[in-house]
Amino acid sequence: MASRITIVGCGYVGLTTGACFSSLGHEVTCTDVDADRVELLNRGEVPILEAGLDNLLREGINGGRLKFELGSIEAASQSEFVYLCVPTPQGLDGSADLSYIEAAANEIGPHLQPETIVVNKSTVPVGSTRVVEQALGRSDVYVVSNPEFLREGSAVHDFLHPDRIVIGADDQSAAVRVASLYLGVAAPLIVTDPPSAELIKYASNAFLATKVSFVNAVAAVCEAVGADMNDVVLGMGYDKRIGHEFLRPGPGWGGSCFPKDSRALIRIAEDAGYDFDLLEGVVGVNEEQFDRVAAKAIELVGGSIDGKLVAVWGLTFKARTDDLRDSPSLEIVRRLKERGARISAFDPSVSMPLSPRAASVLEGIDIAVDPYAACIDAEVLVVLTEWDEFKWLDFDKVASVLAQPRVVDGRNILDRESLRLRGFDYRGIGRT
Ligand SMILES: NC(=O)c1ccc[n+]([C@@H]2O[C@H](COP(=O)([O-])OP(=O)(O)OC[C@H]3O[C@@H](n4cnc5c(N)ncnc54)[C@H](O)[C@@H]3O)[C@@H](O)[C@H]2O)c1
Numbered sequence: 001m002a003s004r005i006t007i008v009g010c011g012y013v014g015l016t017t018g019a020c021f022s023s024l025g026h027e028v029t030c031t032d033v034d035a036d037r038v039e040l041l042n043r044g045e046v047p048i049l050e051a052g053l054d055n056l057l058r059e060g061i062n063g064g065r066l067k068f069e070l071g072s073i074e075a076a077s078q079s080e081f082v083y084l085c086v087p088t089p090q091g092l093d094g095s096a097d098l099s100y101i102e103a104a105a106n107e108i109g110p111h112l113q114p115e116t117i118v119v120n121k122s123t124v125p126v127g128s129t130r131v132v133e134q135a136l137g138r139s140d141v142y143v144v145s146n147p148e149f150l151r152e153g154s155a156v157h158d159f160l161h162p163d164r165i166v167i168g169a170d171d172q173s174a175a176v177r178v179a180s181l182y183l184g185v186a187a188p189l190i191v192t193d194p195p196s197a198e199l200i201k202y203a204s205n206a207f208l209a210t211k212v213s214f215v216n217a218v219a220a221v222c223e224a225v226g227a228d229m230n231d232v233v234l235g236m237g238y239d240k241r242i243g244h245e246f247l248r249p250g251p252g253w254g255g256s257c258f259p260k261d262s263r264a265l266i267r268i269a270e271d272a273g274y275d276f277d278l279l280e281g282v283v284g285v286n287e288e289q290f291d292r293v294a295a296k297a298i299e300l301v302g303g304s305i306d307g308k309l310v311a312v313w314g315l316t317f318k319a320r321t322d323d324l325r326d327s328p329s330l331e332i333v334r335r336l337k338e339r340g341a342r343i344s345a346f347d348p349s350v351s352m353p354l355s356p357r358a359a360s361v362l363e364g365i366d367i368a369v370d371p372y373a374a375c376i377d378a379e380v381l382v383v384l385t386e387w388d389e390f391k392w393l394d395f396d397k398v399a400s401v402l403a404q405p406r407v408v409d410g411r412n413i414l415d416r417e418s419l420r421l422r423g424f425d426y427r428g429i430g431r432t
Contacts, residue, residue, distance in 0.1 A: 209283075
């Protein structure tokens with residue numbers, strides 16, 4: 001049965017949730033406080049890069065099941081479900097900042113119909129369901145936790161084909177109503193209490209971060225003992241208890257979720273009286289990984305990078321997204337710049353003129369029109385995002401435009417042997 005849903009927040013999660021729910025037949029209104037973003041969406045333009053999202057948004061709009069509005073009050077007052085998909089950034093003390101959630105709940109609280117279900121899809125710490133209940137100030141509406149596990153780059157696919165759907169509710173009938181929204185999505189359904197649902201999200205992200213940090217730590221051992229990390233992870237991954245997913249060495253983890261969610265879980269544990277030393281170590285290994293990759297570039301150019309030009313391929317935190325938030329690439333670029341390097345970068349999703357969001361984090365980086373242009377006269381090339389297009393370039397041409405054919409393959413995506421044949425001095429991660 002079709003339901004009326006308001007989605008508060010038109011970002012990566014909100015737009016995907018809205019577009020996918022409308023594709024499942026629901027009547028969806030997506031709202032935001034950003035007037036430019038709403039105007040863009042109403043013109044049929046998509047403000048983020050996400051595979052399949054543009055088609056789904058167009059289908060929803062043309063089918064009359066999807067619209068966009070500035071401000072949430074009107075839409076929320078006419079909806080059976082209100083999904084909160086607003087940011088929960090890292091606060092000053094490491095805990096999640098709930099001010100966006102509280103502001104949204106304060107705004108809509110007085111206008112909701114009785115029996116409305118307010119659903120937290122933002123990643124929020126244990127106990128946030130209560131925070132939302134208080135901010136709404138209503139005893140005749142329900143608050144349910146329904147955390148989101150989508151991966152940027154495959155968000156639409158992940159929403160419609162999730163590994164699981166998690167619903168945390170005190171009231172069973174509210175849980176059943178939320179579950180019914182996903183009719184047509186085949187996935188295991190876990191119905192639990194709100195604190196458990198909230199913790200499932202944090203523990204999942206922290207576990208994935210742990211897996212990557214572990215692999216990067218083993219990569220450091222590989223370099224020290226002369227083993228090949230690519231072969232090591234292959235051998236590990238065939239063990240079904242370990243699996244191949246998330247078992248690739250790289251420049252460290254980042255993005256809009258892992259860093260803040262790992263810190264928030266450390267803080268949640270600390271507040272509850274448990275020192276999560278393991279997760280502190282995971283965060284520490286990640287910081288070291290940024291240093292280690294920057295150090296590889298510095299070593300390749302002879303020990304000092306001061307005044308030297310470095311070509312960087314890849315700025316986003318992973319491939320197939322335009323999201324630059326907390327990108328490992330930018331962490332490494334920052335370290336190189338601090339040591340005096342000049343940066344010329346190319347990323348398939350970043351072009352001039354920069355959006356205001358991109359401009360704020362890419363200050364002092366020259367953006368090239370293509371990967372070859374980024375390499376002109378550079379002393380070393382550093383590959384930091386695993387875009388497929390980097391694998392199939394003309395590396396004779398790359399060698400000819402670089403000042404010296406040197407490459408740090410921060411994702412182990414290039415063909416080491418073929419590069420060495422072309423005269424490159426090659427350094428990967430966990431392989432010499
Ligand atoms: N991005 C991901 O991959 C991902 C995955 C799973 C969960 N999450 C979680 O989902 C939440 C949202 O993340 P995101 O990446 O979509 O954020 P985002 O920054 O891309 O989007 C958030 C949107 O909310 C809008 N907004 C802020 N306050 C508002 C208000 N009061 N009313 C209406 N709109 C408002 C902002 O203008 C922005 O457009 C976070 O808690 C995040 O941790 C993100």
